[in-house]
Amino acid sequence: MAAKWIELVTGSLEQKKQYKQAKARLDALPEPYLAVATAFNRYLTYYGGVTDGDTMVQMISDLADLWERAAVDGIPVSEIVGGDPIEFAESFAQAYGGKRWIDKERERLNKAIDKAKEAES
Template sequence: MKNKNVFNYLKQLHADNAEYKEQMAELKKLPHEYQVVYKEIQNFLWEFTSGDGMDMLQPMYGLLDFFKEGAGNQVPVLDLVGEDVGEFAETMLHEIQAKTRINELKRKMNERVKKEINQNK
C-alpha cells in the first residue's frame, strides 16, 4: 500500500512540475513589467506558504490568467494591481485562504499555550 501512495505522490509531483513549467513559459510571453510584478508577488506569497508551496500554485495561476487578460487588453500592469504592489500581494494572500506559514505558526502557538496552561492547572 505504501508503494502505491509513493507512486501516486511522485506521479502528482511530476504533473504539478510540468504544469508549473507551462505556466512559467506563459509568463515569459508577457511584457517585461508584468513579469517583474508577477515575480515580486510570487516571491512575497511564497514567504508565507506552508510546506512545499503547493497551496500557492493555483492562486498564482489565477494571477497569471488575470495578467494575460490585462496584457492582452494593453492595460499597464500597475493599473491592474495599483501602485502599491505590496498591498495588492497582501490582499491576495488574505483572499487565498490557503494554509500559510502564518496560520501554521499561530496554530502551533495556540497549542503550546493550551498545553502550558493545562499542565499548570
C-alpha cells in the same frame, strides 16, 4: 509504482507540471509585465506561505491570467496594482485559502499555551 513512491516524497508530479506551465506563461510576458509578474510571484511565494499544492498552482495560474490579460489589453501596471502594490499582492494572496506554513506554527503555539495552563492548575 515508482511514480507513486516519488510523489509521496516530492508531492504531486501533475502539480509540478501545472506550476511549471504557469511559470512559463509568466516568463513569456512582455516587459514591463514580465518584471512585475516575476516580482509578484516571488512576493507571493514568501508572503502567501501556501503549503497546499493545488492552491499554489491555482494562485500562480490566476496570476498568469491576470498579467497576460493586462498585456493583451495594454492596461498599465499602475492601473492594476493601484497606489499600494503590497496591499494588492496581499489581498490577492488572501483570496486563496489552503493550508499555510504558519497554520502548523499557530497550532504548536496554542498547544504549548494549553500545556502551560494545565501545568499551572
